[in-house]
Amino acid sequence: EVQLVESGGGLVEPGKSLRLSCTTSGFTFDDHAMHWVRQAPGKGLEWVSGISWNSGSIGYADSVKGRFTISRDNAKNSLFLQMNSLRAEDTALYYCAKDIFKSWDHAFDVWGQGTMVTVSS
Amino acid sequence: SYVLTQPPSVSLAPGETATITCGGDNIEYKKVHWYHQKPGQAPVLVLYDDNTRPSGIPERFSGSNSGNTATLTISRVEAGDEADFYCHVWDPSNHEVFGGGTKLTVL
Numbered sequence: 685e686v687q688l689v690e691s692g693g694g695l696v697e698p699g700k701s702l703r704l705s706c707t708t709s710g711f712t713f714d715d716h717a718m719h720w721v722r723q724a725p726g727k728g729l730e731w732v733s734g735i736s737w738n739s740g741s742i743g744y745a746d747s748v749k750g751r752f753t754i755s756r757d758n759a760k761n762s763l764f765l766q767m768n769s770l771r772a773e774d775t776a777l778y779y780c781a782k783d784i785f786k787s788w789d790h791a792f793d794v795w796g797q798g799t800m801v802t803v804s805s
Numbered sequence: 806s807y808v809l810t811q812p813p814s815v816s817l818a819p820g821e822t823a824t825i826t827c828g829g830d831n832i833e834y835k836k837v838h839w840y841h842q843k844p845g846q847a848p849v850l851v852l853y854d855d856n857t858r859p860s861g862i863p864e865r866f867s868g869s870n871s872g873n874t875a876t877l878t879i880s881r882v883e884a885g886d887e888a889d890f891y892c893h894v895w896d897p898s899n900h901e902v903f904g905g906g907t908k909l910t911v912l
Contacts, residue, residue, distance in 0.1 A: 728889075789895035792848075793859060798847060
């Protein structure tokens with residue numbers, strides 16, 4: 685069974701940092717691009733960042749560019765999101781999602797259950 | 806940047822056919838993907854590349870894409886189909902783009 689399990693969320697003050705992790709199992713991790721997608725309370729889905737299978741291609745939403753960094757460790761089947769200079773508007777449930785293919789311009793066929801990030805003083 | 810427009814809500818009775826639209830500039834030249842999300846749950850892929858169903862998705866779910874509108878059609882709607890539905894495309898200007906979502910209510 686394919687599983688994606690996010691961790692690392694929590695309550696953090698504005699301007700601080702947080703590192704999210706996504707541990708995966710049940711599929712060949714380095715055969716797929718991976719993504720982070722967030723959902724603010726009561727709102728829709730917002731793509732945050734994507735990374736190709738070999739980290740050769742990376743993209744960010746304009747809202748997080750320069751503050752967030754996506755990375756992956758294929759040896760550990762894990763995906764990460766380093767979030768710096770956090771703002772109140774970054775408050776959301778952060779999902780890890782698996783891309784259908786190696787490059788990150790296709791559908792997301794498996795999603796984790798999400799980890800909540802709350803930015804507040 | 807590329808924008809996808811969905812109706813906020815669609816309501817219909819059980820057994821009817823639901824049509825959920827996703828509008829975008831020349832969207833017919835893009836591959837459109839659809840997800841449903843039930844309250845408190847993660848999104849689930851229901852169609853990809855306009856009209857391909859992942860394994861486990863009923864044949865009642867189908868899609869089309871023409872001109873400036875992509876459409877998700879759910880035939881013989883059931884109470885269990887109630888969810889928020891999102892369309893999704895890739896665009897070179899702003900990468901992955903989601904529509905605002907449509908709440909499907911089965912009366």
